[in-house]
Amino acid sequence: MSKSFGDMPKEEFKKYGHALIDWIADYLDNIETYPVLPDTKPGDIKSTLPQTAPQLSEDLKNIFSDVDKIILPGVTHWQHPNFMAYFNSSASGPGIFGEILSAAFNTNGMVWKSNPASAELEETVLNWFKKMIGLPEEFFGVVYDTASVSTLHGIAAAREYSGLNIRAKGMNGIPKLILYCTEHAHSSIEKAVITLGIGMENIHRIPVDENFSMIPAKLEKAISEDRAKGYVPFCVVATIGTTSSTAIDPVDEIADICEREKIWFHLDAAYAGVTAILPEMKKYFKGFERADSFVVNPHKWLFVPIDFSILYTRKPDVLKKAFSLVPEYLKTAEDNTAINYMDYGIQLGRRFRALKFWFVLRYFGVEGLQERLRGHLQLAQQFSEWIDKHEMFERLAPVYFGTICFRAKPNGITDENKLNELNEKLLNTVNSTGKVFLVHTKLNGKFTIRLVVSGLRTEEKHVMLAWEIIRGELAKLCK
Amino acid sequence: MSKSFGDMPKEEFKKYGHALIDWIADYLDNIETYPVLPDTKPGDIKSTLPQTAPQLSEDLKNIFSDVDKIILPGVTHWQHPNFMAYFNSSASGPGIFGEILSAAFNTNGMVWKSNPASAELEETVLNWFKKMIGLPEEFFGVVYDTASVSTLHGIAAAREYSGLNIRAKGMNGIPKLILYCTEHAHSSIEKAVITLGIGMENIHRIPVDENFSMIPAKLEKAISEDRAKGYVPFCVVATIGTTSSTAIDPVDEIADICEREKIWFHLDAAYAGVTAILPEMKKYFKGFERADSFVVNPHKWLFVPIDFSILYTRKPDVLKKAFSLVPEYLKTAEDNTAINYMDYGIQLGRRFRALKFWFVLRYFGVEGLQERLRGHLQLAQQFSEWIDKHEMFERLAPVYFGTICFRAKPNGITDENKLNELNEKLLNTVNSTGKVFLVHTKLNGKFTIRLVVSGLRTEEKHVMLAWEIIRGELAKLCK
Numbered sequence: 001m002s003k004s005f006g007d008m009p010k011e012e013f014k015k016y017g018h019a020l021i022d023w024i025a026d027y028l029d030n031i032e033t034y035p036v037l038p039d040t041k042p043g044d045i046k047s048t049l050p051q052t053a054p055q056l057s058e059d060l061k062n063i064f065s066d067v068d069k070i071i072l073p074g075v076t077h078w079q080h081p082n083f084m085a086y087f088n089s090s091a092s093g094p095g096i097f098g099e100i101l102s103a104a105f106n107t108n109g110m111v112w113k114s115n116p117a118s119a120e121l122e123e124t125v126l127n128w129f130k131k132m133i134g135l136p137e138e139f140f141g142v143v144y145d146t147a148s149v150s151t152l153h154g155i156a157a158a159r160e161y162s163g164l165n166i167r168a169k170g171m172n173g174i175p176k177l178i179l180y181c182t183e184h185a186h187s188s189i190e191k192a193v194i195t196l197g198i199g200m201e202n203i204h205r206i207p208v209d210e211n212f213s214m215i216p217a218k219l220e221k222a223i224s225e226d227r228a229k230g231y232v233p234f235c236v237v238a239t240i241g242t243t244s245s246t247a248i249d250p251v252d253e254i255a256d257i258c259e260r261e262k263i264w265f266h267l268d269a270a271y272a273g274v275t276a277i278l279p280e281m282k283k284y285f286k287g288f289e290r291a292d293s294f295v296v297n298p299h300k301w302l303f304v305p306i307d308f309s310i311l312y313t314r315k316p317d318v319l320k321k322a323f324s325l326v327p328e329y330l331k332t333a334e335d336n337t338a339i340n341y342m343d344y345g346i347q348l349g350r351r352f353r354a355l356k357f358w359f360v361l362r363y364f365g366v367e368g369l370q371e372r373l374r375g376h377l378q379l380a381q382q383f384s385e386w387i388d389k390h391e392m393f394e395r396l397a398p399v400y401f402g403t404i405c406f407r408a409k410p411n412g413i414t415d416e417n418k419l420n421e422l423n424e425k426l427l428n429t430v431n432s433t434g435k436v437f438l439v440h441t442k443l444n445g446k447f448t449i450r451l452v453v454s455g456l457r458t459e460e461k462h463v464m465l466a467w468e469i470i471r472g473e474l475a476k477l478c479k
Numbered sequence: 480m481s482k483s484f485g486d487m488p489k490e491e492f493k494k495y496g497h498a499l500i501d502w503i504a505d506y507l508d509n510i511e512t513y514p515v516l517p518d519t520k521p522g523d524i525k526s527t528l529p530q531t532a533p534q535l536s537e538d539l540k541n542i543f544s545d546v547d548k549i550i551l552p553g554v555t556h557w558q559h560p561n562f563m564a565y566f567n568s569s570a571s572g573p574g575i576f577g578e579i580l581s582a583a584f585n586t587n588g589m590v591w592k593s594n595p596a597s598a599e600l601e602e603t604v605l606n607w608f609k610k611m612i613g614l615p616e617e618f619f620g621v622v623y624d625t626a627s628v629s630t631l632h633g634i635a636a637a638r639e640y641s642g643l644n645i646r647a648k649g650m651n652g653i654p655k656l657i658l659y660c661t662e663h664a665h666s667s668i669e670k671a672v673i674t675l676g677i678g679m680e681n682i683h684r685i686p687v688d689e690n691f692s693m694i695p696a697k698l699e700k701a702i703s704e705d706r707a708k709g710y711v712p713f714c715v716v717a718t719i720g721t722t723s724s725t726a727i728d729p730v731d732e733i734a735d736i737c738e739r740e741k742i743w744f745h746l747d748a749a750y751a752g753v754t755a756i757l758p759e760m761k762k763y764f765k766g767f768e769r770a771d772s773f774v775v776n777p778h779k780w781l782f783v784p785i786d787f788s789i790l791y792t793r794k795p796d797v798l799k800k801a802f803s804l805v806p807e808y809l810k811t812a813e814d815n816t817a818i819n820y821m822d823y824g825i826q827l828g829r830r831f832r833a834l835k836f837w838f839v840l841r842y843f844g845v846e847g848l849q850e851r852l853r854g855h856l857q858l859a860q861q862f863s864e865w866i867d868k869h870e871m872f873e874r875l876a877p878v879y880f881g882t883i884c885f886r887a888k889p890n891g892i893t894d895e896n897k898l899n900e901l902n903e904k905l906l907n908t909v910n911s912t913g914k915v916f917l918v919h920t921k922l923n924g925k926f927t928i929r930l931v932v933s934g935l936r937t938e939e940k941h942v943m944l945a946w947e948i949i950r951g952e953l954a955k956l957c958k
Binding site: 006007008010012013014016017018020021022024025027028029037038040042043044045046049050051052053054055056057058060062063067070071072074075076077078079085086089090091092093094095096097099100101103104105106107108112113114115116117118120121123124125127128129131132145146147148149152156159166167168169170171172173174175176177186187188190191192194195196197198199200201202243244299303305306307309322323325326327328329330333334337338346347348349351355358359361362363364365366367368372428439440441442450456457459 | 491532533600670674
């Protein structure tokens with residue numbers, strides 16, 4: 001292979017490949033020396049990059065040097081142990097290895113034949129994980145890129161399940177379809193509802209209790225009122241671990257209602273679902289096996305590099321009926337004897353994603369993963385206790401998983417606007433230290449700081465450091 | 480970092496990382512020693528894998544050994560130079576490096592702040608590529624995973640452009656929306672139409688000429704008839720390089736109609752779009768800058784590992800209006816001064832994909848990429864000439880790009896059913912040699928063999944080998 005035609009020469013690949021591996025090993029080893037959030041303003045990075053692609057081939061040496069000079073200073077370090085924002089996702093070594101292998105094979109597993117190993121490994125690891133979290137045998141899993149896309153497919157299956165022949169006829173001649181969830185459901189539900197042509201107005205928000213959990217009686221009432229109006233209730237979305245506060249909807253009671261009303265029950269556990277591998281956490285998943293579709297993201301809190309989201313469904317035939325389409329050029333002799341994953345979704349192209357999950361499950365083992373999740377849950381409880389015991393802070397939601405919602409509430413300040421201003425300032429000053437990264441939400445109108453413990457490299461000292469910085473910055477603000 | 484808590488130790492990462500790089504270098508170097516298609520039956524691979532995940536941590540040595548023993552024999556080798564099926568995609572060394580780096584950073588670029596480098600590099604490389612293919616400045620690009628998803632977003636923008644407030648109200652009270660394309664448009668158009676709630680029946684298929692290109696007068700007629708019925712024509716989808724035969728719709732004339740009729744014009748060039756970097760190919764892209772949205776996949780034929788599909792649009796505001804939703808926990812101080820790519824689509828999660836494209840563009844340079852595409856186009860022309868000159872074969876479509884549609888037509892056989900049977904047999908025997916992988920399509924009812932030249936490692940000798948095998952197998956069948 002010469003550089004003038006074909007791929008990179010083998011020796012160059014090895015030389016720079018080794019250098020890249022060493023670079024990554026050092027990067028991860030020194031990750032704490034970087035500011036979590038980069039000190040960069042919009043436009044800074046692009047202004048240092050050329051306006052056009054290079055006409056001639058450049059040396060890898062220059063490209064890697066620009067990674068150090070231009071890219072690295074502009075990266076938000078998700079792998080940093082004090083990245084405690086959003087739902088932190090961290091990629092483990094074995095997960096990175098799986099991803100590397102997948103890039104090297106570069107297969108597109110749209111049908112079984114286009115990569116049998118991809119189809120069968122996907123089926124296998126999804127069955128493994130199903131057993132780990134305790135979903136019954138009947139559930140069928142599909143890997144998608146993101147929870148947004150898994151959710152879209154779950155709700156699309158719900159729409160298909162309504163039996164209105166929307167696939168062929170479209171939505172324009174049918175009654176209003178109504179979807180139910182709380183105001184705490186993830187924004188991807190709204191995006192799915194927009195995409196599927198259901199319309200944002202046809203999301204009916206069910207009130208929540210003081211823990212931000214759906215009130216089942218209110219759901220029942222809403223369904224009955226909508227039926228009376230001639231609308232078609234077609235989907236209830238509940239969440240185990242909402243994004244704002246990690247609230248848990250009463251899944252078992254909602255399942256009763258959905259069964260009785262014959263409505264598709266979609267359950268979003270994109271973040272918290274992985275904790276079902278712990279026996280002591282099963283209490284939060286009561287009834288989850290009654291969902292028609294269930295989303296869980298190993299890329300969020302199980303050390304698999306993004307992207308890797310799973311949709312499990314008890315009714316794969318409905319999903320297939322919604323999406324299966326086989327053009328002539330994709331027909332194969334194995335269409336009736338093998339799984340062609342393209343039948344279960346919008347995306348025809350499918351990377352060999354199962355590899356990275358397989359690597360992670362085997363490298364850590366079930367117990368290794370349980371141990372790590374338990375560590376995070378304990379750290380979160382510890383932080384939560386610190387908040388509860390401190391007179392200048394208050395906790396704003398129960399801590400079920402690894403996320404703590406809190407705010408500063410120094411003595412003497414009772415005005416809610418002032419508290420909101422103070423906490424927004426506090427968050428900004430904490431983040432501008434570069435030592436920790438947190439984000440906020442609003443709960444009952446209160447500006448709420450969220451701290452998430454789910455990084456693979458996050459240890460007690462990192463949570464202590466965060467706490468120290470938060471208290472220190474508050475002290476400065478209150479001076 | 481200990482194995483009992485946290486990630487893989489640094490030294491282990493380096494040791495096995497180097498081994499993995501060497502493994503990949505050898506794999507790619509020896510790729511021709513593997514059968515293109517694996518000799519495996521449905522169930523073979525999964526039956527050799529355990530039924531449950533390991534309870535305890537396993538050695539990387541064992542995992543890598545299973546890659547050799549279990550995975551490798553079941554992989555369809557997309558990187559093989561005689562993989563000439565579908566639209567072959569091959570990953571280059573620099574592309575793989577970019578992917579590796581992206582897995583190591585493991586960032587989620589949903590908003591600018593969550594990784595400024597990702598947002599700004601994406602904007603930069605998409606601007607570079609826009610100039611390379613000759614799209615005007617006004618086009619705005621977004622990277623999605625697959626062409627199916629890019630197309631879905633293009634058609635969703637078209638739906639939004641109809642001004643019927645579908646985002647809020649849904650589709651149930653509005654007139655029928657009609658989409659126009661030929662029967663040769665990709666299946667992802669149908670999947671988008673299903674997903675968006677438009678309905679398969681509301682795809683109106685416009686007849687094609689003898690080259691499988693849309694006939695503009697028929698489009699005009701269909702639009703006017705549909706308007707007369709009270710329907711709303713909302714989107715025309717044309718293709719440069721259809722999947723079956725790589726036909727080219729008359730883009731400029733279609734653009735005239737869409738402009739006059741104020742209908743969104745979506746242009747699918749997922750496969751062939753990259754050839755617009757060649758001045759001599761510009762003739763096939765006349766008027767493409769008049770499309771409202773345009774799909775092109777660097778992961779198909781520009782040596783970027785899958786997944787990497789670009790949607791360019793002249794009307795980014797429409798796309799944003801369709802999808803933008805900002806929950807409290809995703810609000811940032813830079814919302815008005817930076818691009819938050821989550822605003823332009825369904826997916827919230829976004830890998831740092833720009834890196835791999837940046838690596839490929841710089842490593843090869845524009846001229847290096849042009850040279851490789853020219854090489855493929857020449858090889859395709861060469862194969863096409865062999866077909867044309869051989870009395871026992873016939874070409875079934877023009878060869879504009881790297882794809883040749885042909886069939887065997889030995890003297891004496893005129894019955895179409897017999898020809899179909901013969902060619903199906905021929906394809907199967909050719910593929911079962913393991914030396915080359917081709918797929919078929921149907922054109923005017925004729926079983927058509929497709930041979931695609933777009934692999935980075937594909938040289939003249941590989942096309943000659945394919946030709947030799949095809950003729951050899953035909954000779955055996957005709958004995």
